[in-house]
Amino acid sequence: VLQQAPDIFVEAIGVEADACVRIRFDGREYLSNGWTEQADLNVLPITSKAAGVGTIEFGIAEGSVAGDPMDGRSRPSLRTYWLLADLLGRIIEDRQLRRDLEKAERLAAAGQIAAGIAHDFNNLLTVILGEAETISSADALPAYLKEGAGNIETASLKAAQLTHYLLAYSRQQALEPERVRPVLLVERCLPGWQNLLGPKISLRLVAPSDGWEIEADAGQLESAVLNLILNARDAIEEEGEIVITLRNLDYAQQMALGRAPERPAVVVLEVRDTGCGMTPEVLAKAQEPFFTTKERGRASGLGLSMITGFVQQTGGILDIVSSPGQGTRVLMFFPTAVDIGAA
Known part of the structure; x- marks a missing residue:
């Protein structure tokens, strides 16, 4: 669509206007026929979900005299460009x-499959574990x-821990919710x-x-934060810093951050690192199950998907902000135990 859009827009503006169009979006340029660099341009933002995602530039094709009063033709109005x-x-x-x-549909289907496998596998493990305990408790059994x-x-x-991860991802794990003050848990x-981080990586709250x-x-919650810390450690090549930040945000403060509040008040638990960061391609897949950038055998690829499942099962939201060379921020938004008014 974007490749064809410049010429479609030129046609929409009107052939007589001799317009030319350049669209800049997602690091690429899309040009109409006859596009030339020029100083006299109308540059307008392209917005999606109230955020700028690119620009669209309108000019006059090379050799055109559109807009010359003697020519009898005029450039399209700015309103046309805005539309x-x-x-x-x-x-x-x-x-x-x-x-x-x-x-979302793909991940939901994967979650249902994962949950079914985890339940069946758990049943098998119960038998295996029980028989192993019976054997090991026998008095006359040789040492080997x-x-x-x-x-x-x-x-x-x-193996049972892996099934726990699968159930966490599919949001079907058995939770034992209680009132928790995250700042006290993290301090402890x-x-x-x-x-766990060694002397070259600092950790502060x-x-x-x-x-x-x-x-x-x-x-x-403790397991989720620990997993994020270990991920951050692995992303830091040598020396670096991991910062855990906790914030109380009421309705107005959430609005001020440009978020559409789903809860009147939230506690934000953020884990930020100074590591290598993620490319857009890796970031897009980071929360998918079994996806990992680590060497084969070093990770199951269930860490972030497990954390996402836990946060969502708790009624919260997980966001990740990252770019190459700029580190990573993982933000968990939890609803407060007691509602705080939106006023």
């Missing part, structure tokens, strides 16, 4: 909505067989998390002393 820019923004927004819908039974138990517990865990409470599974 075309608005139309293009709507087309781009519609295309993105279709992509988002297709992705006891060791083998112990290895079966260990492997079964690790911070020294232990720092020990930025948070208000009066952090609001949320309704969440404390164990799963």
Whole structure:
């Protein structure tokens, strides 16, 4: 559509106007026939979801005398340009909505499959783990067989953790929600998390002393933050910093950030790193199950999808902001345990 749009717009403006059009979007340029660089241009923003996503430029084709009073022809009005820019923004927004819908449907189907596999696999693991425990508890069993039974138990517990990840991704894990003050949870865990990072990566907390409470599974929240810290550690090549930020946002503060609030008040838990960042292609797939940029065997690819599932199951939203060389910010928006008015 974008490749054809400049010439379609020229035709819409009117052949007599001898217009030429350039569209800049997503790092690319789309030119109409007869486009030439010139100083006298109308440059208008292309907006989608109230944000600028590109520009559309209108000029007069080379050799044209359109706009010359002696020629009897005039350039199209600025209103015409605005209408075309608005139309293009709507087309781009519609295309993105279709992509988002297709992705959501694909992930939902994958979640249903993952949940079914996880439940069946858990049933098998229960039998395997039970038999291994029975074998290892036998008094007359040779030492090497006891060791083998112990290895079966260990492997079964690790496999059970993988099924837990699958259920978390599909938002079907059993949660034990309670009132949690995230700032206190993070403060308690911070020294232990720092020990996992080594001396070249610093970890610090930025948070208000009066952090609001949320309704969440404390164990799963701790696991989610730890996973994000470990991801951040892996993204930092040598020296760097990981910052955990907690913020209380009421309705007005959410609006001021340009967000359409889904809850009157939220607690934002952000994990930011100074690592390598993600390309747009990696960022687009980061929350999909089994996607990983790590070497084969080093990761299951369920980390971020598991965290996304937990946050959504808790009634929250997860956002990721990242670009190459600029690090990564993962933001989890949790509704407060007690509603705070929108006034």
